[in-house]
Amino acid sequence: MSGIEPQRPAVRQLQLPIVLQQRDGAMTRELLLQPGEHGLGMTPQSLTADNVTTAVCGYCSTGCGLRIHVRDGAAVGLTPASEYPVNLGMACPKGWEALRVLESDDRATRPLLRDAGGRQCAVSWDEALTTFCHRMKGIQAAHGKDSVAFLSTGQIACEEMAFLGVLAKFGMGIKHGDGNTRQCMATAATAYKESFGFDAPPYTYDDFEQSDCLVFVGGNPCVAHPIMWERVLRNEHSPEIIVIDPRRTETASAATLHLPLAPKSDLVLLYALTRCLIRMGAVDDDFVRQHTSGFERLREHVESFTLECASAATGLEADRIESAARRIADARRVSLWWTMGVNQSYEGVRTAQAIINIALLTGNIGRPGTGANSITGQCNAMGSRLWSNTTNLIGHHSFESFQDRRKVADILRVDSGLIQTEAGWAYDRIIEGIARGEIKALWVIATNPAHSWIHQANVRELLGKLEFLVVQDMYTTTETAQLADLILPAAAWGEKEGTFINSERRYGVHKRVRRPPGEALADFHIFRAVAAYWGLDEMFSEWTDPAAVFRIMKRISRGQPCDITGIEDYAQLDRCGGIQWPWSEADASSVAVPVTHRRLFSDGEFFHADRRARFVVDAISSQPETPDDEYPLLLMTGRGTVSQWHTQTRTSKSPILRKLYPNQAYVELHPNDAALYNVSHGQAVLIRSRRGKVVANACLTPIVGRGRIFLPMHYEDTNRLTLSHFDPHSRQPSYKNCAVKIEPLRGRTLPSSSQAQP
C-alpha cells in the first residue's frame, strides 16, 4: 500500500524522552486505526468487523446501500456501501447514524395497555393480542366492520405492507385503511396513473448524470435528497440546472437559473412555459403524434397563459420565464424533477401533470437523461403504492375490476367475496370519519399523525375520541403513541428483513443485523400473531416469513407493468445492488444479469389501453387562504435540514445528529419583514394562524422572500398552524400555504424546555 506520507529522514527530530512526553498509552490507542478487511480501509476498533453485508437504508426514498459491519453476527456499525449503484459510497448523516437510533431508552420493549387509571402498563403479548382482537371484533360487532380503520406507513417493508393490507382488508374485513404516503406521494401516483396509465416513475438515477438540462420543481435535493444531488454533481455535461422554488434554497443557489416564483403559482408558470415551448417550436411532433393524445387540448388550454399573465401571477420577469423555456427547448436531454413543493398542494396533481406534459411534448422521455420524474419521499413510499392494498388492490390492481379481484383471490387462495369492490377512504376521510363518529377504532402502524397530519390540534382531539387506538411503533414516546390505548412494540429497521422500493423503482433488501430490545417484534411477526389470534391461520399459512411473502408478491405482479417475476430471491437482489421493476421472467430469460440502470418508455409505449400517454390540463384553482390584513404572511413548511427526518422520532435519538440542526423550532423570515414586525435575529416570535399558534426563534434570511415565512415540519407544533385542505384528485394535504401573522416575544430565545422533543 503506497501512502503519501513523506519519507522520514534517517535522523529523527529531537524528541523529549518518553518519561517526559507520553506519546503512547491507553488513550492514544483508543484512537488507533487498523487496516480493515472487507474493503473497509483504516478502521477504528469499534468498527472492526469479521464480516460485512449490505442493507438498503430505511429513511428516505433514495435507497442508499449501507455496508453493515458485522461482528459475531450482530451489527457493530456501518459505513456507506462503496459499490451500491445508488449512492456509490456516500450517505447522508441520517444513514450514517441509522444504527445508533435503535439504542434509545424510549424504545418500546413490551406491549403497553392503558389501564382503568389511564396509565400505559406493560402486559404480555398474549394479553395484548387478545385485547386487540377482543376490542376490534367487539367494535366491529357493535358498529359494523367499517368502524375500524388503519393508518400505515412508507417506512415498513413491502412484505409487511402486503401482509397488513391483506390481513386488515380481507382477513379482518377493514375497508378503510391508508398510509402516511398520502402525505407525500399520493399526488405523484395519481398524476402518473392518469398520464401514463400506471403509477410508473420512468427514470433511473443515471439520468441525473446524463441530462444536459435538469429542471427541479418544488424540490430541494441538496437538503431532502443529498445523495441524489451527489449524482447531479457527477454530471459531466455541464448541465443547465433550472430550479423553480419560492425560496432560494441550497439547490437554487447551485442552479444556473433560479425562478423564485410566488408560492403556488407553479401551475401558471408551467403552463406559460408550455406555451413558450410550443411557440419556440420545441414540440417533438413525431413523438406527440405517435405516442400521446390530447395535445390539441393542451395547446388551446395554454394559449391564454401568456408571459405577461405568468409574470403577473408568479412575480417573475417575463424574460426570465422565456429564458427558462429557451434552455429547455435548446437542450437535447431534459429531465424534470419534482418533489413535495408540487405534491403537497391543493392542485398538485395538475401541476405534476403539467410537468409530465412538458416532458411528453418535447419528447424528453424514454431516453437517457430525460423524463418527468417524481422524487419520492420515504424509503418505501413506492412499496406502499404497489403493495399496501389501500388505494389500489394489492400489486397495483383495481378493486373495481372483477378480473383483478379474481386474480388476486386465486393467487392468495382467498374467497374473492372477501375483497372489497371499491377502495377505502383516504387518510383525510378516515380523520373525518372519526369526527363523525363512524370510525371508532384505529390501528396506527409506524407513523405519527398527532404530529404530522395537517391542522394537528384537530387530529389530537379526534384521536382522543376513539374508543380504541392501537399504535404499533418502535418508540413509546411519539406524540401518537402517547395517546394510544395499546402500544405494540415493533422491531425497527436493522432488526428485521424485507424489501424497499426506492424512487427509481429499485427493490433493495434490508436485513436483520441487530436484536431488538425486550419483546419487540418485527411488524411482520406482529401481523402474523394478529392473524393467528384473529383466527386466520389458514388464510396466512403460506405467509411464514418475508421471503415467502416476496414469492407471493412475485406471483401477484405477473403481467403487471411492475412485474417482478424475474427476480430470483433476496440473494439476487443483494448480489445485483438491487433490481428495478419491471424484471419479468421474460426479461430474466433474455439477459442473465439485470442491467443496473433501466428507464421506462424507451419504446414510447405507455400503459393506457391505447399505449398513448395523456396530456392532462385543468383550470387554475385559487388558494383557499391567502394573506390578508389580519394574517399578512404566507407560511410555507418543509424539510429543515438533512439530519432531521419527518417527525424526528428517530433522528432526535442520535446525539451526533442532534448537534447538526437547531434543536429549538426556528422560522425563516425576511430581514425587511423582520424590521416591519420589530423582530431581531434569534428572537423568539409567536406565529399565529386562524387555527393555532407556535413559538419559534426567528432566523432572519433573505432566501425566504418577502411576505413569506418558512417553518420546518420537524418541530412538534408546526402543524398547529396549517390549514386542512387537499388536492381533490390525490387527497394529499396542502401543507405549504396558509396565512399567518407574527409578533416578537420578549425573550431572546426559547427556553430549553420547548426544545424539539427527543
Added chain:
Amino acid sequence: MTSIPDQLDRPFGLIEALLEAQQQLTAVEEFSARMEMATQNLPLATRHKPAQTSSYRSLLPASPPGPNQQYAFEVDLDTCSGCKACVVACHTLNGLEDNESWRRVGAITIGGSVPETKHVTTACHHCVDPGCLAGCPVAAYVKDPLTGIVRHLDDQCIGCKYCTMMCPYEVPSYSQRLGIVRKCDMCHQRLAVGEPPACVQACPNGAISIRVVESDEPVGERLVAGAPHSSLTRPTTQYRAHHPPGVGIAQDESEDEPADAHWPLAVMLVAVQTSVGIMAFERMLSNISSMSLHPSSRIDGFALAAVVVGLAIVPLHLGQPFRAWRIFLGLKTSWLSREAVLLGMYAGLLSLIILLSTGWARLLLPRVEIAFQPGLMELLRWATLAVGSLGVISSAMIYIATGRELWKFSRTSIRFCGSLVVCGAAWISVISSLELPIGEHLRLLALVTVAALAAKLSWEWSTHLKSGFVKHEDNLVRRSRSLVNGRLATFKWLRLLTGLSGGGLLLVASTGQLGPIGTACCAVGGACLLTCGEVAERLLYFSSVVYPRMPGTLR
C-alpha cells in the same frame, strides 16, 4: 359494547416462537457466502484494499509536502451543499464518543440581490503557528515537521483546557470521560497509507480535499465571515468560493452562549492575588516608619495560606491532575507553565520565610547563623514579592496571550491588579486589626480598600456590568454586556452585592465604634465578602467572554 363475537384463538407457543426467531441473526449466513467467495480469490493486498478508493484519488495531493510545505484542508464552499455527512463520518470513522466529532458545519447568510445560504465545514486548521501548541504547558501538542499536522498527545494531556482558550477556532474539545481534550489529527493514520481523511472520503460532493501548501504563504484577514483574525495562528485551511471571503453574516452571529465559568481558576486567581497583595502591602507598610507595622508570622502565614488554597484548588480544574508534574515542559512558550512554576516558587519562598522567622530553622540548622541576618530576611521578602508578582503577571499573560479582545491587556490587568490591591488591603487591614490597637492605620487601610474597590467597581460598571444601549459600542463588548445582563445576571448581582456590602462592612469596622470583637468580626466579614465579590468578578470574566468564531447555526 355488545357480545364478544366468535372464538378467540390463543395460538399455542406462537409468541414464544416469534420472540425466539426475532433474536436470531442470520443475515451474515444468508448473504455473506457470496462476498467471501468474491474476495477470496483476490490477492491479499487487493482484498485489504479499501473499496472506497476510486472516489477519492483527486482529493489527495499527488506528492507529499517538501521543505517549507505542509498538508492543509481545502474546502470548496460552492460545492458544499450543507449535508454535514463530513461531521458524522468524522465521528464514526474515528470511533469517537457519542456526541463527539472533530468537524462542525455552520451557515453564513449572504444578502444582496441574489441571497444565499452558504455552509462552512470546519475542523482543525493545522495552523502554521498553532496557539494550542504554544499554550500547552506540558508539550502535549506536536506539529509534525514533515506533514505540518498538529497532533495532540492524548496520554500526555493534563486536561487543563488552556488550549481551548488558545485556539481561536474552538478546535480542541474537552472530554469529561477521559479528562483530556481531543482534536482533529487530519486522520494522519489514513494519510500514511494513502487513504484520505474521514471527512474527505465521506463528502458526497467532493467538497473537501487535502492539498499541499507553502508554510510561509501569506494568510488572508479571516477564513470566512465572522471568523477570528488569521494573523493569530496562521491557519492553513483554504476556503474557495465565488464570493470574496468575509462576505455574509454567520447564522449564529450574536447568538452567544455563556462560556465555562472555570470556578477553580477564578478562586485560584483571587487567592493568589490576595496573597501577593498581602505581601505587597506588608512591604509597603513596614517601609513606612509611621505605620509601625512589622513583618509578622501572622501576615506571612496568611499569605501562604491564601496561595496554598489557590494552588490546592487547581487540581479540581485539571482532568488528569496526576500527570501535572510535567507542567514545566512548556516554559519556553507557555504562560501557564511559567505561572505554575513561579507560583510554586512563590509558595516555596513564603514557606522558607516562615521557617526562618519562626525559629524552626534554628532547631534544624543550628550552625547557619547567616540565615538569620535581618538584612537577608528583608532581601528574601523582596524576592518573594518579586516572584509572586511575576506569577501574577504570568496569570494575566495566560489570558492576554489568547488574543481575545475582551481579555486584552488593559481589561485583564485592571481586574487582576485591582483584586490584588482590594483583597491585599482588605486582608492586611483585618490582620493588623487583630495585632494592633484599632487606630489610624486600620481606618487608613480600610479607606484604601474601599477607594480601590470603588474605583474597580466603577470601572467594571462602565465596561461590562451596566445594561442598556451604548452608542458606538464595540460589537464584542455589546454582546458580552448582553450576556452579563441576561443569562449571567445572577453573577452580576452577586458581584455587586458582595462587593458593596463588603466595602460597607469594612467602613463600619474602620469607625471602631463596635468594640474590639465587633470590629474584628466586621472587618473579617467585610474582607470575606469583598473576596467573594472578586471571585464573582472573575467568574464573569470567564463566562461572559465572547470572541470571533467560525460560523455556527441557530441552536
